[in-house]
Amino acid sequence: MFKSTMPENGKIVHLHFDGEAITAFDGDNLAAALLRAGKTQFRTAVKNDPRGPYCMMGVCFECLVEIDGRPNQQACQIIVRDGMTIHRQSAPDSAGKASG
Amino acid sequence: MARLAGTRRAGTAATRPVVIIGAGIQGCATAFFMSQRGQPVIVLEKDHVGRHASGVNAGGVRRLGRDIAEIPLSLASMDWWNQIDQLLDIDKGFHRQFYVKVALDDAGADLASRRIQQLHKAGFQHEIWVDRDQLLCRIPHLTKSVLGGVLVEGDGWALPWKITRAFHDKAVALGAEFRTPVTVTSINRHGEHWQVTTDAGMIETDIVVNCAGAWGAQIAKMTGDILPIEAHAPMLVITDRQPMFLQSVVGVMGGTLSFKQLDNGSMVIGGGKRGVANAARNLTQIIPAGLSSFVMTAGRVFPHLRDVSILRSWAGIEGYTSDDLPIIGTGSQSGIIHGFGFSAHGFQLGPAVGEALADLAMARQTRVNLAPFSPRRFTL
Amino acid sequence: MANQHFQIAIIGAGPAGMAAALTTTKAGLETIVIDDQKDSGGQVYRHLQANRETLPAYLGKSYYEGAKLGQSFADCGALYRPDCTVWQITDTHEIALVSRGKAELITADYIIIATGAIERPMPVRGWTLPGVMSVGGAQTLLKQAALGADDAVFVGSGPLLYLTVWQYIKAGLAVRAVIDITGAEQWRSAIPFAPLALLQPDMLAMGRKWLRDIRQNTEVIKHVSAVEITGQSQAQGVSCTLSSGGKIDIDSNHIFLHQGVVPNVNLTMATGLDHQWDHQAHCWRPVTDVTGKSSDEQIYIAGDGGGIGGAKAAAIAGRLAASAIVARCGKPRFLTQLYYKLRHLHYLSIRPFLDRLYLPPVHFRLAQDDDTIICRCEAVSKADINAALASGASGPNQLKAFCRAGMGRCQGRSCGLVVQEMIASHTGQSMAETGYYRLRPPVKPITLAELASLEGPWPD
Numbered sequence: 001m002f003k004s005t006m007p008e009n010g011k012i013v014h015l016h017f018d019g020e021a022i023t024a025f026d027g028d029n030l031a032a033a034l035l036r037a038g039k040t041q042f043r044t045a046v047k048n049d050p051r052g053p054y055c056m057m058g059v060c061f062e063c064l065v066e067i068d069g070r071p072n073q074q075a076c077q078i079i080v081r082d083g084m085t086i087h088r089q090s091a092p093d094s095a096g097k098a099s100g
Numbered sequence: 101m102a103r104l105a106g107t108r109r110a111g112t113a114a115t116r117p118v119v120i121i122g123a124g125i126q127g128c129a130t131a132f133f134m135s136q137r138g139q140p141v142i143v144l145e146k147d148h149v150g151r152h153a154s155g156v157n158a159g160g161v162r163r164l165g166r167d168i169a170e171i172p173l174s175l176a177s178m179d180w181w182n183q184i185d186q187l188l189d190i191d192k193g194f195h196r197q198f199y200v201k202v203a204l205d206d207a208g209a210d211l212a213s214r215r216i217q218q219l220h221k222a223g224f225q226h227e228i229w230v231d232r233d234q235l236l237c238r239i240p241h242l243t244k245s246v247l248g249g250v251l252v253e254g255d256g257w258a259l260p261w262k263i264t265r266a267f268h269d270k271a272v273a274l275g276a277e278f279r280t281p282v283t284v285t286s287i288n289r290h291g292e293h294w295q296v297t298t299d300a301g302m303i304e305t306d307i308v309v310n311c312a313g314a315w316g317a318q319i320a321k322m323t324g325d326i327l328p329i330e331a332h333a334p335m336l337v338i339t340d341r342q343p344m345f346l347q348s349v350v351g352v353m354g355g356t357l358s359f360k361q362l363d364n365g366s367m368v369i370g371g372g373k374r375g376v377a378n379a380a381r382n383l384t385q386i387i388p389a390g391l392s393s394f395v396m397t398a399g400r401v402f403p404h405l406r407d408v409s410i411l412r413s414w415a416g417i418e419g420y421t422s423d424d425l426p427i428i429g430t431g432s433q434s435g436i437i438h439g440f441g442f443s444a445h446g447f448q449l450g451p452a453v454g455e456a457l458a459d460l461a462m463a464r465q466t467r468v469n470l471a472p473f474s475p476r477r478f479t480l
Numbered sequence: 481m482a483n484q485h486f487q488i489a490i491i492g493a494g495p496a497g498m499a500a501a502l503t504t505t506k507a508g509l510e511t512i513v514i515d516d517q518k519d520s521g522g523q524v525y526r527h528l529q530a531n532r533e534t535l536p537a538y539l540g541k542s543y544y545e546g547a548k549l550g551q552s553f554a555d556c557g558a559l560y561r562p563d564c565t566v567w568q569i570t571d572t573h574e575i576a577l578v579s580r581g582k583a584e585l586i587t588a589d590y591i592i593i594a595t596g597a598i599e600r601p602m603p604v605r606g607w608t609l610p611g612v613m614s615v616g617g618a619q620t621l622l623k624q625a626a627l628g629a630d631d632a633v634f635v636g637s638g639p640l641l642y643l644t645v646w647q648y649i650k651a652g653l654a655v656r657a658v659i660d661i662t663g664a665e666q667w668r669s670a671i672p673f674a675p676l677a678l679l680q681p682d683m684l685a686m687g688r689k690w691l692r693d694i695r696q697n698t699e700v701i702k703h704v705s706a707v708e709i710t711g712q713s714q715a716q717g718v719s720c721t722l723s724s725g726g727k728i729d730i731d732s733n734h735i736f737l738h739q740g741v742v743p744n745v746n747l748t749m750a751t752g753l754d755h756q757w758d759h760q761a762h763c764w765r766p767v768t769d770v771t772g773k774s775s776d777e778q779i780y781i782a783g784d785g786g787g788i789g790g791a792k793a794a795a796i797a798g799r800l801a802a803s804a805i806v807a808r809c810g811k812p813r814f815l816t817q818l819y820y821k822l823r824h825l826h827y828l829s830i831r832p833f834l835d836r837l838y839l840p841p842v843h844f845r846l847a848q849d850d851d852t853i854i855c856r857c858e859a860v861s862k863a864d865i866n867a868a869l870a871s872g873a874s875g876p877n878q879l880k881a882f883c884r885a886g887m888g889r890c891q892g893r894s895c896g897l898v899v900q901e902m903i904a905s906h907t908g909q910s911m912a913e914t915g916y917y918r919l920r921p922p923v924k925p926i927t928l929a930e931l932a933s934l935e936g937p938w939p940d
């Protein structure tokens with residue numbers, strides 16, 4: 001579990017993650033907020049691989065979630081907003097390996 | 101310059117390998133047909149098989165929208181596409197469905213009507229008009245403001261690199277020899293024969309087939325033929341995977357959009373908008389404004405795709421003639437055959453062109469009349 | 481809409497970009513600074529302005545040393561555009577960017593690319609499982625969100641790893657173990673360059689302090705020949721094989737991996753700039769002259785994006801490139817440039833030692849198990865790549881067509897170096913000869929609507 005290393009204060013904001021109510025702090029990084037809430041899997045990639053945030057700097061594209069209906073949002077690049085509705089996303093059925 | 105080992109063969113000219121320059125689809129298909137007929141060939145490629153236009157084009161396999169002069173060749177080629185799996189020992193080589201150019205406005209509908217009339221007058225029935233309701237039934241995600249479209253049943257798409265590679269693989273299995281990377285530096289008459297000099301030695305042959313694509317004019321010049329082409333780089337993008345919603349290929353009447361969805365859900369969108377080509381350095385540049393423009397057109401056709409991500413853009417180097425028709429035929433000197441300048445619509449023609457070039461090289465009658473593509477039209 | 485035009489466009493607001501902006505604005509040149517994060521500081525000074533309020537001490541002195549630069553940057557008068565992602569630079573020096581769903585084109589006379597570094601991939605079995613992150617990712621969580629994992633296992637080597645473990649310890653987190661892959665071979669190759677490193681005694685002292693505190697506060701496991709992460713739907717633990725043959729299994733839900741940082745070359749390569757293989761640092765870097773000028777006369781590279789040097793070297797490199805540009809705009813800066821160059825060299829004096837000491841052993845640079853995922857985006861395994869190589873793929877770009885490695889969203893950032901080394905190892909060619917993926921715009925994915933927004937609003 002991730003836990004806070006500084007006293008937690010700040011305005012509470014409310015999010016929903018796959019239908020579950022989660023609290024975060026105003027100004028929180030979304031990926032961080034989800035990790036603090038104990039969520040390490042953010043999506044399913046090709047071949048049904050479970051994935052979660054990895055680099056926290058926007059270069060690995062693992063932390064993709066659907067936010068308020070928009071897919072492929074990098075959670076580590078987003079600041080929470082009160083009322084945000086987040087869903088894990090799944091890769092559409094893939095043909096597997098080679099494109100041909 | 102030392103001769104490459106094994107190029108001097110005892111016997112007649114028929115046993116001397118034919119030299120094919122260029123391992124794009126035209127060169128590989130020619131090598132395939134000739135090898136199938138027992139004729140030894142050596143294919144010289146300056147980069148690697150399918151490196152340029154043949155490996156990176158939009159993959160449309162269509163009779164739709166062709167210049168009337170090209171239609172017989174396109175129809176003949178489609179016979180090969182319809183048996184491509186058996187021909188090349190591959191799976192699912194040709195995704196056959198239909199290809200439609202939609203009319204988004206009155207001007208488009210007008211163009212469509214005149215086009216179909218023109219084709220019917222010339223005796224071709226393959227393009228038909230489908231109205232809005234029929235179209236929306238077949239492609240539910242099309243914009244509701246579509247007026248109808250011109251459609252060809254049985255057209256479709258293929259993966260260009262896969263097919264080009266498959267022609268290569270089968271040709272090799274049948275005895276063709278490919279030498280890459282080898283760059284041709286000069287071609288000179290030597291008595292009754294031709295000497296093809298490269299950066300890896302010289303080959304003597306009786307027949308040279310020029311399938312050098314955007315570099316075809318350079319090669320032609322080496323044989324004494326001035327056949328001007330320009331190199332341009334039409335841009336394409338590929339998107340991330342989406343749930344499957346499209347099996348056919350979609351274009352726009354009066355435009356150059358091409359839109360398809362691959363088996364893994366990615367979409368390949370081409371627009372005919374040109375980037376910058378530097379054929380001498382194998383470089384192409386993407387122009388943001390042009391990219392934006394054809395993506396907008398894609399949006400007019402499939403507005404539900406607004407949030408789909410573009411993962412990559414690219415542009416292949418294509419050779420364009422001044423009349424947008426390819427150059428296919430014998431050169432001014434005996435033993436030279438040209439097959440290049442396909443002006444960004446050569447992929448579907450590849451199988452029939454390969455067959456035709458093989459016919460020319462082996463002094464056989466071609467199935468299709470190649471007069472419209474004669475190199476002579478560029479010489480006085 | 482007319483394009484905005486600037487004399488200088490700086491891409492990246494880390495130490496190099498910020499320092500460059502101070503020089504160009506002081507010289508009176510119209511400067512825009514474009515950065516994809518919401519606050520300045522890049523990676524090394526992430527969230528620094530906000531942390532100055534709460535001052536978490538565990539982040540360490542060298543982190544807070546960046547505060548002055550950040551403050552000066554905020555006051556310098558450059559047009560600062562945060563939350564903007566550059567997706568292309570054309571050869572006519574148009575910069576295509578996207579911000580909040582809208583694309584724009586900006587032009588500049590000169591461009592400084594200061595996009596920093598990324599971590600070298602560390603492909604071990606199980607590394608894609610939820611709960612596994614890069615050490616840089618763990619450190620960012622600490623800086624940005626004051627979040628840390630208890631009982632985490634750190635695996636790898638390099639200053640960033642040791643610093644982060646040290647910060648974890650200072651923050652009161654219980655670190656389960658550190659698996660250090662640095663071996664005798666690394667020490668042997670680095671020791672001859674130790675005298676140069678002595679030119680930066682404060683850096684060495686800092687490193688020694690980190691290592692000492694780590695040794696005293698957690699289990700350090702060395703002489704490891706292989707590591708794998710276990711678990712089905714999330715990380716459950718690490719299993720390491722010792723060189724002596726034994727095995728150690730550690731339970732943990734949080735595994736942090738790191739084996740060095742490399743220049744982030746995606747923008748510079750997609751822009752068509754010349755690059756060279758840096759044999760010492762075992763990575764690609766743009767070809768530049770002494771001031772940072774690239775193979776394009778109008779484009780300069782500064783900071784870790786041009787070659788790893790750390791925060792202080794990055795700031796000086798920013799000053800250096802900016803001074804060279806200022807000189808070309810008619811305000812000669814010869815002595816200043818010389819001063820910056822000498823300081824830059826000074827800050828780089830420790831690199832030959834560090835680059836060699838922390839170059840990961842080849843069996844960690846390459847994956848060891850056939851089912852290890854190499855291309856994360858497309859879930860292409862080591863076995864898949866070997867099959868493609870056996871089918872005749874002879875280079876990274878051909879390989880893409882055979883097995884899709886490198887065709888995903890990250891454009892090779894997580895797999896490129898591994899794939900390159902697998903190919904080199906298979907063909908016997910050098911790393912330089914093998915080459916890298918041909919990178920194209922967009923440098924980061926953009927949506928159809930974002931791209932089309934250059935033309936107008938998306939159709940209904």
